[in-house]
Every structure is written in structure tokens, then in C-alpha cells.
Amino acid sequence: xxxINRPEKARTSTFLPAGHDxxxxxxxxxxxxxxxxxxxxVRLTPLRREVLELIWQNHRxxxxxxxxxxxxxxxxxxxPTTVYRALDFLLEHDLVHRLxxxxxxxxxxxxxxxxxxxxxxxxQCGTVxxxxxxxxxxxxxxxxxxxxxxxxxxxxEIFGACADCQRT
Amino acid sequence: xxxINRPEKARTSTFLPAGHDxxxxxxxxxxxxxxxxxxxxVRLTPLRREVLELIWQNHRxxxxxxxxxxxxxxxxxxxPTTVYRALDFLLEHDLVHRLxxxxxxxxxxxxxxxxxxxxxxxxQCGTVxxxxxxxxxxxxxxxxxxxxxxxxxxxxEIFGACADCQRT
DNA sequence: AAGTATAACGTTATAATGTTACGTTTTTCT
DNA sequence: AGAAAAACGTAACATTATAACGTTATACTT
Ligand SMILES: [Zn+2]
Ligand SMILES: [Zn+2]
Ligand SMILES: [Zn+2]
Ligand SMILES: [Zn+2]
Numbered sequence: 001x002x003x004i005n006r007p008e009k010a011r012t013s014t015f016l017p018a019g020h021d022x023x024x025x026x027x028x029x030x031x032x033x034x035x036x037x038x039x040x041x042v043r044l045t046p047l048r049r050e051v052l053e054l055i056w057q058n059h060r061x062x063x064x065x066x067x068x069x070x071x072x073x074x075x076x077x078x079x080p081t082t083v084y085r086a087l088d089f090l091l092e093h094d095l096v097h098r099l100x101x102x103x104x105x106x107x108x109x110x111x112x113x114x115x116x117x118x119x120x121x122x123x124q125c126g127t128v129x130x131x132x133x134x135x136x137x138x139x140x141x142x143x144x145x146x147x148x149x150x151x152x153x154x155x156x157e158i159f160g161a162c163a164d165c166q167r168t
Numbered sequence: 169x170x171x172i173n174r175p176e177k178a179r180t181s182t183f184l185p186a187g188h189d190x191x192x193x194x195x196x197x198x199x200x201x202x203x204x205x206x207x208x209x210v211r212l213t214p215l216r217r218e219v220l221e222l223i224w225q226n227h228r229x230x231x232x233x234x235x236x237x238x239x240x241x242x243x244x245x246x247x248p249t250t251v252y253r254a255l256d257f258l259l260e261h262d263l264v265h266r267l268x269x270x271x272x273x274x275x276x277x278x279x280x281x282x283x284x285x286x287x288x289x290x291x292q293c294g295t296v297x298x299x300x301x302x303x304x305x306x307x308x309x310x311x312x313x314x315x316x317x318x319x320x321x322x323x324x325e326i327f328g329a330c331a332d333c334q335r336t
Numbered sequence: 337a338a339g340t341a342t343a344a345c346g347t348t349a350t351a352a353t354g355t356t357a358c359g360t361t362t363t364t365c366t
Numbered sequence: 367a368g369a370a371a372a373a374c375g376t377a378a379c380a381t382t383a384t385a386a387c388g389t390t391a392t393a394c395t396t
Contacts, residue, residue, distance in 0.1 A: 100268040120317050148331030157323040163316030
């Protein structure tokens, strides 16, 4: 009997990719960002790239002023505007998302596919997973349309406990 | 042939209740709040009541410091803590909601029924409608559960153009 | 009714988050 | 090379929110 060999790709986003090579993950995110910027003909300058790299150091939301502190290490003289300008760029080009409930930012796993994210946020460990539930989006759009409302942007941020943290 | 007489009550929440008696609407909201507080055995003090009344002056989100300015009229000596403490109380008892994307607050139309709101927010006129789409809630909870995530709170804020503002 | 505990509020200071305005440098385009 | 636009530096400031501590009002017990 042939062993069942589930292809990795068949899994849709899990909350925390188990046993996940984050160095690789971060590297890939930066590569994807570079490619996307080339396509869009916009400039991922060293400063912007460095901010994006800092954001991708983990899967937890980062606050602007934390980012600023970390940016200062390689970049003394950085001030709030420095960070906010980079963030504005990254947001505008869908390389990061803003988590409104946290005043924080997180890397986007699927740039190039314009979307406002849907997020699961673990209260305990702070890990965030981004969903892409088109049914959900659809349902919202339809209900809104039923009320004569035309949607142009949605913020969906779900708090709770991730699988790991529930065991605690 | 008898005229069709659609009962008003059959309509579920519209975006902006057409030709709506807001004085009455505000009064009713305050009465509901009083009742709810009695039930919960908590105190809707004059200060808290006044803040709630200010919040209910319209169906648009209010910012804390605007609230503060307006509160000062009848209540000189009010300071940020004054407002934030009242807001904390009102939030805790589900008499108002916080709109995370706006750092603003809005009265809750259905206190006593614990829920995190789903909001439609018109970018142009600023009017907000609160939805109670249980299917939506259900769908989110289920998808999260599928990822081992246990939901305890959701923020859903949808921006766009309301029916009135689309005509412009 | 007096005494005690708790909740609400006053007061001051400060922290955290985000923006404006303006000038200089770098990059792009002709 | 020269002009235009984008990116960045710099300083000041605006907005949003909380901490800490003391006082007053309310509720609860005896
Ligand atoms: Zn990773
Ligand atoms: Zn967790
Ligand atoms: Zn009304
Ligand atoms: Zn409108």
C-alpha cells in the first residue's frame, strides 16, 4: 500500500506553521517584496527595506516606536517621521498591514494581491495569522450592498487564543 | 384591494433610518442604558450619563477629546481622565462601542445583548451603522476553530459609501 | 446612626502615538 | 547638464491615552 503523501501546498494557512523555518520565511518575504516593487516600479530603498526586515523578524505585530528603537541601532538619527514614512510606503504597496486594534504593524504574506487582511490575533503569545477568506469578504460586501452601502475597505481583527496557548 | 401595509418593524437595520426622529432615538437610548444599568446593578452616574448623552447626539463616531470639549461646557474642570473613565465604564457595560480604526466611540443600539459590533462607516458623511450579522460571526468562529483558534472578541469595521453619499 | 469598605471622582503629570512644515539630498527624466 | 520629482533630514507640534495619588460620595455592616 502506498504511503499517503499529503502535499504541503494543500494546507491552507494554519495559525502557526508548525516547525517553521523563519529565517527562510523572512528571506522569502523580502524577496517577494523586492519583486513586487519592481513590478509596481516603485523603490524599496535601503531604509524601507530595513524597516520591512525588522517587521518580518517575527510573526508578531510591531509598534511604530519599537520599530524606531530597533531602527536606531543601524540608523542613529532615525526619528518618528523616518519610521512613519517607511510604514506609509509599505502600507500603500500592501507589503505590510496595520492592525487597528493594536496600533501595530505586521508583514503581509501575500503582497501583489490587493486586499485588506483578516487577522487572528492570540492575546497570550501575540502571534498573528492572516486569513484570506473570500466567502467572508463576499458575505460582508453583499450584506452591505443590501443596505445600499458600497464597501471599499474592511478591517477584521479577531482576538482569542491560539491552539498552543489553549493548552496552557 | 387592500393597500399593502408593510409593518415598519419588519425592516432590519437600514443604514440610516430614513426620516428618523433622533431626539426620540437619543432619549430611548438613554432610557435603555438606565434600565440596563439597573439590571446589572451598576451606577450610571450623572457624569457617565452626560457623556453617554453627548455620544448619542448623533450617529457619528465621537473622539474622546471632542467629547471632552463638549463636556467642559457643563462641567468645567473636566480633563482627559474624566472622559476616559466614563468611556471605560460605558464600554465595559456595552453601552458604547469603540471604533478602532477611528479612535472614536459610538453609542450601542442594543445594550444588554453582549456583542462586539460590526460596523459600516461612511467615509464621506461619517455616519455609522451597527450590524448584528450572526452568520458572519458564526462563519468567523468556525473558520478560526478550524485553525485551532478560540475566538473571544472580534473587530469588524467596514468603510465605504452609504446610499445617500453615493448619489453625490 | 456611626463606622468601614468600596466606588467614583479630582488633580497633576506624563507616556504613547502620529503629523506638519520646510529644507536638503538623491534619483529620474528630458 | 538641467529640470522635476521622490526620498530623506530635522524640528516642532498635535493627538490619544494612562499612571499615581489624594479626596469625596455611596453602599454596607454593625
Ligand atoms: Zn515565519
Ligand atoms: Zn498564542
Ligand atoms: Zn438616532
Ligand atoms: Zn454617507
